[in-house]
Amino acid sequence: MKSKVLFDRPLVIPSLLLCAGIVIGRYLSHPVIFLWSVFALFFFYALYRYYYILLALFLAFGAYVSSRALSVPSDYLSLAGTNVNIRGYIVTQPLYRPQKVSFDLKPYNVNTEQKIRINMYSNSNFLPDLKYGDILDVKVKVKLPRGRTNPFGFDYSLYLKKNGVYAIGSTDINGYKRIGKRDMGFLGLAMGIKDKLNGTIHACMDNPYSDLLSSMLLGYDFRDEDVIESFSTSGVMHILAISGFNVGIIFSAVFFMAKPIKDVYIKNTIAIVVLLIYLFLVGFSPSMLRAALMAIIFLIGQFFKRQADSLNSLSAAAILLLIINPLSLFDVSFQLSFVATASLILFYPTVYKYLRSLPISENISSLMAMTISAQLGVLPFLVYYFHKISIISILANVVVVPFAAFLIPLGFLLILTSFIPAVSAFLTMPLVGIIYYVLRVTDFLSNLPYAAITVPFPGFIWIGLYYLFLFRFTDIIEFDARYTIASMILALALFIQQFYIPGPLTISFIDVGQGDSILIVTPHKHSLLIDGGRLDTRTGFDAGKAIVEPYLLMNGIGKLDAVIATHPDADHMGGLLTVVRDMPVKSAIVYQKCDDSLSSAFYDALRDKRVPIKYLHRGYKIHIDGVTLEVLNPPQPTPFENDNDNSLVFRLLYKKASILLTGDMGLDAEKDLVADSIDLKADVLKVSHHGSATAGSQEFVQAVGPLVSIISVGENNYGHPSKIVLERLKNTRIFRTDMNGAIVLKTDGERYYIRPFLRR
DSSP, X not given: OBOHHHHTSTTHHHHHHHXXXXXXXXXXXXXXXXXXXXXXXXXXXXXXXXHXXXXXXXXXXXXXXXXXXXXXXXXXXXXXXXXXXXXXXXXXXXXXXXXXXXXXXXXXXXXXXXXXXXXXEOSSSOOOOOOTTEEEEEEEEEEOOOOOOSTTOOOHHHHHHTTTEEEEEEEETTXXXXXXXXXXXXXXXXXXXXXXXXXXXXXXXXXXXXXXXXXXHHOXXXXXXXXXXXXXXXXXXXXXXXXXXXXXXXXXHHHHHTTTOOOHHHHHHHHHHHHHHHHHHTTOXXXXXXXXXXXXXXXXXXXXXXXXXXXXXXXXXXXXXXXXXXXXXXXXHHHHHHHHHHHHXXXXXXXXXXXXXXXXXXXXXXXXXXXXXXXXXXXXXXXXXXOEEETTHHHHXXXXXXXXXXXXXXXXXXXXXXXXXXXXXXXXXXHHHHHHHXXXXXXXXXXXXXXXXXXXXXXXXXXXXXXXXXXXXXXXXXXXXXXXXXXXXXXXXXXXHHHTSOOOEEEEEOOOSSXXXXXXXXXXXXXXXXXXXXXXXXXXXXXXXXXXXXXXXHTTOOOBSEEEOSSOOHHHHTTHHHHHHHSOXXXXXXXXXXXXXXXXXXHHHHHHTTOOEEEOOTTOEEEETTEEEEEEESOSSOXXXXXXXXXXXXXXXXXXXXXXXXXXXXXXXXXXXXXTTOOOOOSEEEOGGGGOTTSOOHHHHHHHOOSEEEEOOOXXXXXXXXXXXXXXXXXXXXXXXXXXXXXXXXXOSSOEEEEESSOO
16 A cells, blocks of 8 residues: 555655544553553564654654543532632633623632633623622632533533633623723733624624624634534535635735735745734634644745645644644644545545536636545544535535635724724624525525535544545555555445344433433434434533434434333433434324423424324333334323322333333332232332432332343432432442433343443
């Protein structure tokens, strides 16, 4: 296997090995042993090839800095769970959301250099106008951020840690006092100028035009969820964030105006100075810093009369940024910006050459080639993180990006001439017109049928094969027919294994915090979802959107054979709303029709998707792919008064395996089942109502006789799970989602394999 594109650039392979080392440092529990083994292999091979020693060192260094950064303990450990008065100053631009504002605080009165993320809530839309550098006294409840608790789940602890944040503090708008303003030096000056520029834009035009221009020009947070969704679906989300798009526009503008200058040193120096000024004006935004650094390294390379190589410059920028902060590798925007830029460098010539053979103009061919090249590289990342592919993105970029590009120079002209009313009014008209055009076009394109499709994650081997074939057919790598045949055989074997060979029955107890969500996947890949976790209307947290739907898609599930709502509590039914709205569902199962607001919204979502609803009670059985679900509760015709007691309860049978799934069933329903001599025997018991003392009676536990007990529970003020219930289950092996994260049970009908995501 050969690749002149990769191996003839001296910094490409070291940068990739540095990334690999950082990943090793995160995911392997004993990276040092692995690294010494790799280093020894490289060393013996390098007796006459010293370059390989350097490569081994990049790998080892990456693992070392990563594991060291991740092992830093939180200085807030002793304060966790307590209410604390913290005095400190704001070190980030406050982020506003409906009824919530978030910012990072550097404390004075806590002996630490670590920051704390403050979430301030309001019961109304009124929120305080906080600024970078404000000194506050805040009374907060301190909590340590949790890491990943579900496979492929979002690691909130890592997300905060890479920004130097090691704790979370919650308060309301009455729990703070503004003390004064701290001198933030150079950064404070930059943020102050940035705020003034933002004010100038808002004084010249109304929303949403001013918000969108401030987002594109200065990096302010854009809050209109509908517009964000239309940009995302259309595949033009990149123009909303300040990054490579802005650098490209600035480059084009500078070199166009500097055309008469022949001296490359002067021309490049002007470009670097302009970039640095722009970096200052946007407050040294991380995304803009990355893009500017790539460009500056490329320009500096030309100072030394060397043929500047874009891929080498990109690799140098990556190495420098990862040495400064190795955890930035796990930032989605970091990955997307570097992969997209590398894709443009690698794939653009081939794609452009093909497009020029078609009857398409040169300019359109170039724009399409840039879009396609970037999409080819980032496609697996978009599927992994967002599970969405924009089918309309090529067209959207052709008809939107050329017009959006004018917003940056026109926006700066507006700011510079804002003190001249006639000129600013003259510039406002084309700016508003272009923004109006961009908004209308993206909205129209995003609403076209199949503008974007949802794609379940296919697995890392498929992703590897995708890149292998992509590199081969764009001539990035060269290998003979044997490698091609081997790759095709592997792809065929994976396809057969994935779709035609039956696997075990898999039941996942997803960690959704204080709530329930259970995914059942039969041997031939039929999928049933029982409950969807919590929907919190106050904080806006939606377990269906944040946890359950990503879990399904990351496990390759793009449609469901059935969704089952055990009862209409928000911590069970709430998350199902998003799942039903976003995914194809064949049928829905409930115990009876309820008239509360949550149930009404659930039924409306089902009707909108034309999903048939089945009402089940004791005596019904569901048969699917050799698996039987016996409905044990509620009884008919006289259900209980309490919704919890009316929970749908299933006894799942597969060959010799038996699992009892109890929803939030209470003591009255348990007594009824025992009194009616219902067969409750099961090897595995999903403990009812999160381990509450209102369920799990001694008689019921004895009637079930479980070997394993699973409790779906999160942080709560109810005392779940109850010590009394835990005592009754002491002769069973107990798993808890608050301690073990997601719990995955697999069985072939004879034996069980239970794998908690977190081992305690």
